[in-house]
Amino acid sequence: MLLHCPLPLRALAAAALACALGAQAQTLTPDASGAAAPRSYDLPAQPLGSVLARIGAGSGQQISIDAELVRGRTAPAVRGSYTPEQAARAALQGSGLELVRTGSGSWGLRVAAPAPAPAGTGAAARPAAPAPAQALAPVQVTAQAIVSPTTEQTGSYTTRALSIGKMEQSIRETPQSVTVVTRQQMDDQNLSTVEDVIAQTTGTSKSQRNYGAHVYMMRGYEIPDANYLIDGVAGGAYSPTGWVPMDTAIFDRVEVLRGAGALAVGAGDPSGVVNMVRKRPRADRHFDVAQSIGSWSHLRTEIDGGGTLNEAGTVRGRVVAAYTDRHSFIDLVHTRAPMLYGVIEADLGAGTKATAGYRHQQSDIDGYTIFGLPSYANGASLGLPRSTSLGQRWNRSDAQVDDVFGELEHRMGGDWVARLTLNRSKTTVDQTLGSARGAIDPDTLQGLRYTGNDFIARDIDATGLDASVTGSFQALGGTHKVMFGASWTQQDVLTRSASSGQSAPMDPWHFDHSRYPEPVAPAYDNGSQDRRQMLGLYGSGRLQLAERLHLHLGGRLNWYKFLSDDHYSGALLNEYRQNGQFTPYAGLVYDIDTRWSAYASYTSTFVPQSQYATVQGGRLKPAVGSNYEAGIKGELFERRLNVAVSVFNIKKRDVAVLDLGNEGLCPGLTTNDCYRNASVLRSKGLDIEMGGEIARGWQIAGGYTWLTTRDDEGSSLSTDTPRSLLRVSTSYALPGEWSAWTLGANLSAQSRAYVDTVQNPGHAVLDLRASYRINRNWSATLNIGNVTDKIYWAALGSARNGAYYGMPRHAMLTLRGSF
Structure with missing residues (x-):
């Protein structure tokens, strides 16, 4: 018990x-033999x-x-x-x-794997197991087509099914590049935030922008907030890699689709889509605990428990709690982040299940700054210690999220499933900031200035509603899968701010964190109320044209609306919309044999541009991003290993450019300038990826990306995105008398990147870990990050806005118990 x-x-x-x-x-x-007694x-x-x-x-x-x-x-x-x-x-x-x-x-x-051939066919018979007091008759089991995408407790670095497209299918059956970061990989690498997960994903790089609301880039484009889904539903994440870090203790896996998300989001750049899949109640009673202690007084506790709540097992529940208290290698920075998640699900009848859940999370950061460390005006490093902070002692950023969700699922005849999901979240962000920035003149050593005190408050209300139906049918000698549905999201963001203080020169080498006393916050005098609405009707099909050939067809019809008002005067600041924009999706998958497939696909997204006017008085049509991709995928070792090689070519056409011949002739809400649809942005590259078990007890997840981008003038779209990126994580459970030990390593390597004159040379960062299973309930793991203590930039900014050092060598010891 x-x-x-x-x-x-x-x-x-x-x-x-x-x-x-x-x-x-x-x-x-156990009995005397070491086995559990009958x-x-x-x-x-x-x-x-x-x-x-x-x-x-x-x-x-x-x-x-x-x-x-x-x-x-x-x-x-x-x-x-x-x-x-x-x-x-x-x-x-x-x-x-x-x-x-x-x-x-x-x-x-x-x-179960397919049963072996019966005796007499030449197959070797298995040795008989010791008979219990009442012997078991041999049973022949045949594998079923239905597999679960859940990764928890599998010990695997891959999954046999994806849920990002709602129509569950394997990675090999999906004609786009997909990475899955499993629960096991998150635990092994201590990936406790969504940002940690994205940083370990094939083809991603961090970009320093948006005053601390840092974003990640993929295939040369930004991954916007709207492209972060929770259980396949948009609208529930706000700045998840910036101001509002999201704890991963509640997730079973994170699925990352690279390229245009035609079906999942419709609007946005053709970068990628991130689907975070919540843990759900398990049918077994369980209690799991993890306690970690690491460098710079990093303490983290996780507790996860639940199981059936009634004798029949028709009602199940789960509670997950986590608490992080850590200082940083950067002076002044101290984070406290409690999180509580509860979920309950009940079988309401034959084939019908209801689920409801709630999450509360905080992230309170003292010593928070929105700018990195500056450089000389020529881009050369100032040589500042990695611990340097340019904030005042009273700087802080406090974020809080409360979200609830409900889901109703009904399984009809065959494998037909109807699902209705509602997400509702309330997010607040409060910041008090004393900031310093500026490029340093190499001759006078001047240029860094205190820019004053800023007080910023954000209130975000978000709602996401999604209804879908999936299933399959037989026709024309083949099996065909279809999915269709509708989604609606609305996000209201109220931003208020005030500033005080005067500009003054500062010395970056002898920075005074107490130069200015904590100010009394003045009344907010600037603010806006923004509303984004998105309605989509979507559908897709996986049609079996021949025994080995499948055609994927689908698309999404999108309605998008944005409205911004001045919070104090009520004046209209901005308004634009896009009605009935269609984003198509098509793919062809050919099964070379039972393990390998070749595919080609086309997907698209759009970015509304109706806020811009043409000299003729019309509104600009949207910029459309088109993703062309082809590759080969394989499922090896009884589907325990997924491998993929793909090439891609992305064009974002009709991007708005300033009409230089008609400047000032188009009076509007935000600008008097005229624009025209003209620019074409391009990116192309190669992805190589592997995930799963390559040998007994040996897990690996990683990938290599080569990328090149350019605009109409031949310049790179994002120079802070390196041309070559490598991410590899591996874990090996030793055999025989060493079987209690598991060894692992992570390697992140990239080529040169830059922003303006600031350079980030190519570099590699190596992490190592060792885990020891004390007994069947307890294990201990030691993780050592950046073992060579490499000095590098984790995110680049201009010489004025600054860059961020990567973490120095650090260690974390984790004790895990499972009961």
Whole structure:
């Protein structure tokens, strides 16, 4: 049985240890041989998830159960004397699932591999297992087509299915480049924020901009907030890699699609789409805890528990809590970030499930600054220590997010599924900033100036609604999958600000963090109320043209509206819209054999430009980004490893440019200048990626990207994006008598990048880790980041706005318990 321990955040570590030790004391005593002793079972036929949960709870052995994988499956009666493992395997007879041991020592489930050829056909017979008190008859199991995209408890660096397009399909079946960062990879690398995850994703680079609301670039274009989805629904994320960091403790996986997101978002640059998939309740009772301590007083605690809430197993719940308290290698910076997430789901009837959840998260940062370290005007480094801060002691940035979601799912006949999802979030950001910036004259050593005190408040209300239907049908000798639906999002952003103080010169080498006392905030005197609305009707199909050939067709019809008013005067500041803009999607996938496929695809997105007028008095049509891609994908080693090689070519055409011959002749809301659709932006490149198990116990995830971009004049679209990028993470569980040890490494390497005159030379950063499984409940991991203590820029800005150093060598020790 599991102990139920209420856990206040301030006592997480001590309480978790007490609960874990208490739970461990209740585990089943092994017999003299070291194996769990048999016990008597008398379990009637019942839902598979319920009987597995009862076997695990009664024995103390953790069996990790994906609720979706066991949904609709019934276990036969289990009666007799068995070890827990034998009882679990008896319950799985005829289910199409098999029991597997995960890297943490617990048990998990997966779809069974096809049964071996029967005796007499030349196949070698397997040796018989020791018979229990009541012998089990051999059962032949046939693999089923349905697989779960859930990565938790699989120990894998890949997944067998994607959910980013709502129509679940494998990576090999998807005619676009996709990276999946799994739960195992996040745990191994201590990727505790979405920014950490994106930084480890193939083809991404960080860009210093938007006064601290830093963004990531992909394929030469920015990934905007609107391209961050939660469970496939837009509108729930605001500045997730900048002002409002999002904790990953609540996510099972992060799916990143590179290129234009024609179906998922429609509007935006053809960069990529990030889908963050929440953890859902499991059918087994579980309690997991992790306590970390690292460099610069970095403390983090995670607790994750839940399971079935009734005897029938039809109601399940889960609670995840995390608390981070860390100082930074940068002076003054201190972050406190509590997070609480709860979710409950219930089977309402045959094929119908309802889910509801809530998340509260804070990120309170003392010593926060919105500019990096300046350079000399010629771009040369000032040689400042990596710990240098240019903020005042009273600088701070406080963010808070409260979001709720609800989902209703109904499984109809066959594999048809209808789903309705609602997300609602409230975000606040409050900042008090004393800032300094400016390029330094190499002769006078002057140029850095204190720019005054800024007080900024943002209130963001966001709603996302999505309804979809997916399923398949047989026709013309083939199996065809279809998906269609509608989505609506609205985001209201109220921004208020005030400034005080005067400009004054500062010395970057002897910066005074207490030069100015904390000011009294004046009344806000500047502000705007912005509203963005997006309505989309979408649909797609995966049509089987021949046994090995599938055609993907679809598209999204988009309505976009933006409105901005002055918060104090009510004056209209900006307004534009785009009605009925269609973003098509098409792809062709040919199965070379059962493991390899070749594909080609076309997708598009658009950026509204109706805020600009032409000299003829009309409004500019949208800029359209078109993504052309072709490649080869493979599923190797019984689908435990995904590999892909792709080439891509992106054109963003009809981009607005200033009509120099008619300056000042088009009076409007934001400018009196005239514009025209003229510019074409281009990017092209190569992606090579691998994820999964390359040998028994050896996981790898990584990729290489080569990219080149240019505008009409031949200049790069984003010079802070390196031409070559390599991201690799690997983990190897040692065999034999060393099997308690797992070793791992991460390598990030890139070529030269620059912004104006500021250079970031090519460099490589190596991380190492070692994990030791103490027993079946506990493990300890030591992560050492930047082991060579490489000095490099993690994000570039101009000489005036500054750049950010990458983290020096650091270490973190994590103790994990699973019960």
